Amino acid sequence: MAWRVRALERVIVTAVISEKETEAEAYASMEELKSLVTTAGGTVMATTVQNRPTPDVSTYVGKGKADEIEALVDTWEADVVVVNGELSPRQGQSLSARTSARVIDRTQLILDIFADRAQTKEGRIQVELAQLTYLLPRLRGQGHALSRLGGGIGTRGPGETKLETDRRHIQRRMDELKKDLRRIRKHRTTLRKQKEKQKDPQFTLVGYTNAGKTTLLNALTNEEALAEDLLFATLDPLTRALRLPSGLGVRVSDTVGFIRGLPTTLIAAFRATLEEVAGADVLIHVIDATSPEAEVEKQTVMELLDELGAGEIPVITVMNKAESLDRDMVPAVSAARPRLYISAREDKNIDDLQTVMEEELIKQMSFYSISIPASEGRRLYAIRKSTIVREESFDEENERYKLQGYAFDHHPQIAANKENDKKEDHS
Structure with a gap:
């Protein structure tokens, strides 16, 4: 524009x-x-x-x-x-x-x-929709701003002013963008259901813009997503796979940073993307521990999470950029527990964070104790990857692996094993 x-x-x-x-x-x-x-x-x-x-x-x-x-x-x-x-x-x-x-x-x-940083088709559509929503009530005196919108303005009916034609053109374009977004949202919903079938728990990084979320994503997953010292360095959501210390496979998603006074038109346009936050099992709230406005920024994030329907999801609070803190400097942030200080840039306390991530998942899981025949190697691998195994031993006499740990309710492998145990008890 x-x-x-x-x-x-x-x-x-x-x-x-x-x-x-x-x-x-x-x-x-x-x-x-x-x-x-x-x-x-x-x-x-x-x-x-x-x-x-x-x-x-x-x-x-x-x-x-x-x-x-x-x-x-x-x-x-x-x-x-x-x-x-x-x-x-x-x-x-x-x-x-x-x-x-x-x-x-x-x-x-x-x-x-946002218009400059949107990379995906969905991101560009959402930004354009937000821009047009903002522009529509401000058309008078803005006719010259419409040149970027492309053709279609010159076809007006008898008696119509250019302003009326501009307004119709914008409304028509907005309807097209909304239709495209609905199609993309439907596709993403299908992909999300496929991921849910994989039973990989979802962690989502949230926080104020420039708090270091992308740097933390890189530190956790050993990836190299673009991380810049600029506001809104990340706009389009990014998801990476991670294996926690127990062997459990999880997904970690980065999200656009929040900011005070985030335009309502932008929240509305990006709601489809931001609602991904509400599907997380655990949120990792990344706070810039060096920011003098850390408490205000934290509150901004929490208010937006409530607005997105994610206010009840368990939260791990991460005070990032600890490498820049003076030894006696402790930010006055009334953050919820668990809370830990890390340096995503210098990979400090990342292992501790992964341990806390497991502990938060265990709170949502149930304890199990099962035994699996040594011949069922594929099933054994699946349980190691999709549950938190705390103890594992091998019974040489019966050639069975005994495992104890934690899994989500209705885990297919655990449920199948319980059914088999019942049948063996009755026989």
């Missing part, structure tokens, strides 16, 4: 500090906004804030502040002004009329980053 922030563009960031937030919260949010600008490829030249009870209904900031922003644009020859909030159509138009720079808001900036 026309609001894209391109590499080396000069950016002015501005915000209104309202009565609803403290100055500390506001400035932390501004620092986050500057990181978003950097992620989008821009360079922050200056920042400006204004204290007022609520944003101005017409220009978001007051007239004097709008004049100051215009002066900063001239001084720094800025290309873009980014507002740390969501502009109404009226506010965006009024502020844009006062400056030669493009004016965008926090939502548009995040959508821009």
Whole structure:
């Protein structure tokens, strides 16, 4: 869209500090906004804030502040002004009329980053749908922004204005995207059911953006997924296989990072992807232990998990980036137990994390004790791979393996063995 922030563009960031937030919260949010600008490829030249009870209904900031922003644009020859909030159509138009720079808001900036980073077909569809949802009520004065949408706008009926045609074109495109998403969702549901048949437990990494989830995925699975020191480095979900210390095979999925003020249009568009979180057996909540906003970031993640219907799933809290902590520095985060400190980058305490992962699964499993004939090697292998084996011995006299451990209820191999034991007891 026309609001894209391109590499080396000069950016002015501005915000209104309202009565609803403290100055500390506001400035932390501004620092986050500057990181978003950097992620989008821009360079922050200056920042400006204004204290007022609520944003101005017409220009978001007051007239004097709008004049100051215009002066900063001239001084720094800025290309873009980014507002740390969501502009109404009226506010965006009024502020844009006062400056030669493009004016965008926090939502548009995040959508821009997502558009740049979406790799899969599903990701690109979801981003475009979110962009169009955002654009639709802001069409007036935005006609030039539609050039990226492709053909179809020029075919209008008698008496229709270009704005009405644009609106129809966008609505038609949104309907097409929703249909594509339903088709992709149906396919993913089929794949998920196939995975569920494999009985591999699912761990899902969640956390604030740039907490180190992808780096942790690499450390756990010895893979090399792209991990960057940027916000939203991961957008499309990624799943890897892992074998825990007991031999149990599990799946570990990475997810898009959460952020304060994540646009509602984006949550709606990405709900199909984010709902994958709700299918996890255990969540691994990755927190940046070095962040001064760790508690606020944790709360943001927990609120979004509740919204996605994942608030009751067991959580392992991981305080990451421990290698950067001072010895006496302990973040004030009221995180749930189990909680452990790790360094995904330096592979520290990753073994401890895997042990905790097993312990959390055991809480959802039942104890079993079975014996298997030595001749049933394939079945023995399947049980070792799909359950947590705690003890194993071989009875040479009867040529049978005896195993004790934990498995999910209705595990096919364990259930089959219990039936066989019953038959042998009756015979």
